[in-house]
Amino acid sequence: ILSNAGLRSHALVTLIDRDRIQLSYYDRSAIIVSQAIDLTNADDEIRFIAMLIGCHRLTLKQRGVLHQIIKDPYITDFSRFNTVSKDPKLLFSGLEMELQKNGENITLILGTIVYRQRGLFGRDTCVIHATCTEWKDTKLVVKISWPSASRKSEKELLDIAIAKANEMAKPGETHWVLNHLPNILHEQDFKFDDAKSVQKLIAEMVNGGQYVGGRDGVYERRVLRITVLEELSPITSLRNDKHYAQVFVDILQCHKWLYDHPKILHRDISMANIMYRKDGEGNVFGVLIDFDLSSLIPIEEAKSLRRTGTPPYMAFDLLREEKDSGPHLYRHDLEALFYVMLMICCRHSIIKKVQPKGTSQLEEIPANLSEWFDRTMSWNILAKVKTSFFSDNEPLPVSRCFEGFRPCLDFIRRQFAAGIFERQKEPAAGSWKALEDVFNLDGRAPLVSEPQKPVQPFDDDTLGGHIDYGMFLTVMWIFKKTELVVRNRDRAPVAP
Template sequence: GEDDKKVEVTLGRVLSRQPGIVGRNTCVVGATSEHDEWKGKELVVKVSWPATSRKSETEFVITAREKARSMPEGKRPDWALDHLPDILLSQDFNHGADSTQANLVAFFAKAMFAEAEKFEYEKRICRITVQERLYPLEELRTVQEYAQVFFDILQIHKWLYDHPGILHRDISPGNIMWRRTVDGHLRGVLNDFDLSAYRHETGPSSRQRTGTLPYMAFELLINDENGHPPKHLYRHDVESIFYVILLLCCRYEVVANQDLDGRPILE
C-alpha cells in the first residue's frame, strides 16, 4: 500500500475466472485477512492483466468515491457510495527486461516468417487488488430484488457519467453485482472499471475492442470506413444493460436449487 505496511490475506475458493489467450484473464478469489482494518470483512483478491495503455480501475473508483463524498448537501448526498465498489488495496507488478513479455515484444517486432507483416504486441501488467466482496446476480432471491438492482445500476451509471464523468464501457452480468447495507437494505453495485474511460477522452485505450462481446451495442461491432471501431458512447452502455435484462428474462428463472454454499441460484 501507499504506507508500505505489510498486509497478509488468506485465499479461499476461486469465485470466477476469465479464460482466454488474449485479454485480462481475470481471476477473483475469496479471501480473509487479520489486518486491523479488514478483520471480519468478506474480501476478494482480483488478479488481472490489463493493458498498460489503460488507466487503473482504482483511479476511476477513487475518483468516483471522492466525488460522491463531496457532493452538495442534501438528502443522502453520498448515496452513490452504496453503489460503488470499495477497493482497499491495489498493486501493480511490472515485467523485467528479460521477462517473457519483454521477449515477446521483441519477437513480434521482428515479425519473422510473417511475409513482411508487422505485429504489435500489446504490453500488459499484472495488477492485484483487494476489495470488499460483492455478490452476483444469480444469488438474488426474488423478481423484486432483480428490479431493485437494475434500478440502482441505471441510477449509478447515469450519476457516474454526469458527475465524475466516467463511462463504464463493460456492462455484463458479471459486472452487475449487489451488497447489503448494515441495516439490511439491498443495493445494486456497478463493478469492474478496468475498461472504463473519462467521457471527454477520444480514441481507443487499447488495441482490443472494449467490452464483453455478447452484451456490446450492435453499433460497436461494426468498424468505420477506416477500419476503426466507433467511439463508445453513453447510449452504448444503456443498450448493454438492456441486453443483460433481456437475457435474464428470456433464458433464466428463479428456482429453489442451491449452490455448494447453500445459496439460491439461477437456472
C-alpha cells in the first residue's frame, strides 16, 4: 500500500463491498477507516459524491505523493511503471532524487533496491543503489526510512561516536573502531509538522481521543529521513567461515566500545544490520550499521510506541507482551548477536558454486528454527519458544560448513540456560511463586513462618553473572585453534 508505487508519506484506499464503500487512510503509524457509505441510500449518495469531489481537489502532497523528492513513476511514465512493477527491485531504477546540501541541490540517480523492510507500521526502511557526481568515486546507497520524530538521528549518534574515537586516538593514528562504523556522507530530514499537513491533523485528531473507540489515542509522529552512505557488503556474501568468525568478533568489540565510551546502545542487532568492508590488503572488517533505533545511555528520549528490534533476533525478555517488559539491557544486544550467529550457522550453508560478487553466497535451510520466523506467531509465544530453546535437549542443527562454530554456540547456549534457571529460582513480585508456603508437605501441618535468610538480589543485567562481554569474547576470539584479531580487550563489567 505504501511502497509499491513510489515514495509515499501516506495512502488513501477505497474498500468496496458490493454497494458499500469505505475510505481508508494508511501511514506508518495509523490506519483510519471511515464509516461505510451505502450507495442504496440517497443521503449516502450525496456523501459519496462529496467524497469524490474532495479527493479530486487534493494536491499531490495531500495524496501522499512526494513528487518533489523523487519524480513519481506512477505519474511521469505509467507504461514504464507497469513494466518495472513486475520486479519490485526495479521500482526506482533510473529515477532522480533531489536533495539539498549546504544550500545547493544535489541529484542522485537511483538504481536497484538492495533491501526493503516488511511491515505496515514502523520505519519502512528501503535501501537503494545510487550514483552522484558529488561522490563520483564512491559506491553509494541511499537509505529511505520513517523513524520516530522523537529519536536522535543515525548521523547525530555516529557523529558523537566519531568525535569520541578521534579524541581517544593516538597522535597521527586512526582509532580502530572507525573501521567498524558506517560512513554517512549526507543526511536530510523532511518533516510533516506544518499546520495543514495531513500527519499533523491526524495526530491532533487521534491524540484528542476522537474516533478511536472511546480509548485514548496516541499517534507516533515520524519524519522522512534520507541518508546517503558508502556502500558496504552484506555478511552473507562471505564464503570463508573464518571471515564470518572475524566479523562476529568485530561486531562484539565495536558494540562494547560504543556502549562504554560514547554511551550508545544499538538495540537492533540483526543479520541485516551486520555488514563488512575490506581494506587494500583484503582484510575483512565487520561493520555495525543502522543506528535508527539506537539510544544514548541513560535513555532520556521519549519511548517509541513499539518495542525496538527485529523479532527473530530480539531477546526473549523484550518479546514478552507485559505492559512493562523492562529496560533494554546491554545483554539483550549480546543475545541478539548470538541469534545472528545461530541463524547463519544453522539456517544456511555456503553454496558450492561461487556466486556473483556482492550477492549472497549462502543457501537457506528454511526448516531449521522456522518457527522463529513465523509472522503469524505472537511475540509472547515467540518469547516462550526462545526460552524453551535454551532448555531443550536437542543438539543445534549446525551446517557442516559452519561446524567450527558449534563449541562456541553450545557454550553460550549453556550460559543462557544456566542464567534462566537461576532467575526462575527468584520469583518476581506478583508471581504465584512468590506466595508464602503455608503447608508442610511432609506432615501436612500448618507451618510457622520463619524469618528467611537474606539473599543477594539476582543480577539481571548479566543474567546472574552468566552473560557479559568477557564471556562472549573468551569463547569467540579463538576459532578452529586460530586467534582472531582482538582490539577491545576491556573486560570490565558494563555499566548498569
